[in-house]
Amino acid sequence: MSTTRWLDDDEMGAWLNLAQILMAMPAALDRQLREDTGIPHAYYQILATLSAADNRCLRMTELARAVGTTPSRLSHAVASLQQRGWLERRACPSDKRGQLACLTDAGMAVLEAAAPGHVAEVRRLIFDHLTPEDVARLRAVTAKLLPALQP
Template sequence: MSEPRWLDEDEASAWRNLVRVLMLLPAALDRQLREEAGVPHPYYQILAHLSDRPDHAIRMTDLARLVGTTSSRLSHAVASLEQRDWVRREACPTDKRGQICRLTDTGMAVLVAAAPGHVEEVRRLVFDRLSPDEVAQLSTLTAKLMPDLSADGHHLNPRPSTPSKGCD
């Protein structure tokens, strides 16, 4: 067995910083959303992704990829969102096994109310600390890391799917 390719000092420092950001940033965003809007960060992400889609709807498997979770975990989250009347599930008209998740008017209102505080917190914690060049670098770096991070091998930004265009 060959010797591991150990991280050098600069790589180890960068890695530790990245791990801390990945651990602390979601917790900080979740705290802000829960305190100010009563919405957990994972639920906010689901609502936000739905709001960006045509007809505010997307196939459940595509939504799971977008939010970076498993279909099972997404199903549990969507069930909770359905109880709050923030989303509803619908049968896919072209695939009896598929389901569409659709943002309701109530869910959109929750998102609209939560978004200003959330974006201010994102700006405060991330973008206010970076120059425009650093924002471009961050975008480039994260785009390089994304393709290999999906557990199922699918790209994390699937093409939009809407009920009217099929559910494949």
């Protein structure tokens, strides 16, 4: 029987700080986007992810994975974004059963209008408090952690 590897004081302090950031960050980003643009952070993530994709389109399953949500939740969000004219669904040319979510020009305009405020908030919350060396370390540490979170 294995013994539990309890966190030492330094690990516990780091974990508690990280846990607080993980809890507070989504709400802070969502609040800024809703106040400034009227859209939730989840919608911003969808628009931003599609804007970076080839032809501004992704398969729905790929988009769900990229934004970290379930296909069901994504389907509801896509329906709302589609009603606003910010994206459209298309049949996947390589797989007739698949669907693509595609960012429209109107959706791109919304994203371009929202991005400056969002970036300013990310700077205010994170990067304004870090030196360039801190940023390099943060990038290195998060790159080490991300693979453990992949399904």
